[in-house]
Amino acid sequence: MKKIQRSQCPLANALDVLGDKWSLLVIRDLALGASTYGELLQAPEGIPTNLLADRLKRLQAQEIVEKTAYQQRPVRYSYSLTEKGNGLKPVLLELLKWGLAYVPDTRLPDAVLGKINLKSVVRNQSDLD
Amino acid sequence: MKKIQRSQCPLANALDVLGDKWSLLVIRDLALGASTYGELLQAPEGIPTNLLADRLKRLQAQEIVEKTAYQQRPVRYSYSLTEKGNGLKPVLLELLKWGLAYVPDTRLPDAVLGKINLKSVVRNQSDLD
DNA sequence: TCATGTTGCTTGCAAAAAGCAAGTCATAAA
């Protein structure tokens, strides 16, 4: 069932996993502290529930996201980024900076401003921690 | 027919433009020196010609790419990155570094190695190890 | 002049993915 890779280019391979409109938004929300399925559904972009389920499966298969049951009866799950997932934070930050710089009518919500260190315009892995 | 934006998040807006499997690959090739339609078609990933035409149109509409006729009789066109398009290079670099660091069986072709600031790639790659 | 080739696309169509609404299942609380 595994697809063969389009090329050995690391960028093409990254896009095979992340090249859609939702995956990086899910990763954004996990990076900003969301952890349950319900919280991820609350994102302002309104991801359809079947797509959220699909993306979480794919991201788990890629070991970018992990799922753990944090309680039993009733069982409740929490999602979080793996180390590989955390490795995407510099990507999120560069895309964010590009959007802010070049796409009109974009801004960071105040709630997010507190979590990101935009002063360090240089990429810094701990910016989104 | 301009779509309304999903949210004001700069990341979401960036993904509305770039969130697919081909756009950033086209931008990669332009950044690496490709300039004609035919050259862009030669990318190892094998982009279908109708999708290349579509992506070039969309990227021009977003002012990420510009098209100029560099000769008449016969008319020949060259594509290049605008300043907005060049602003995506840090994004390409971070995605590339992530792919190199975390996706198995990826590598940079020798032809590309000469064109990229290898120091920054290597330095950050070791940070991720 | 005619056949052939090259560049830069467009068109048609089947298959895959996205998007929307509704349904399901295991509890838990009222």
Add this chain to the structure above:
DNA sequence: TTTATGACTTGCTTTTTGCAAGCAACATGA
């Protein structure tokens, strides 16, 4: 017993993707 919540799944329509062809404007060679 009814209602509610979390975490999804299913069904169906619309949109996008991915081939394969086709086409127009020249250029070149016989």
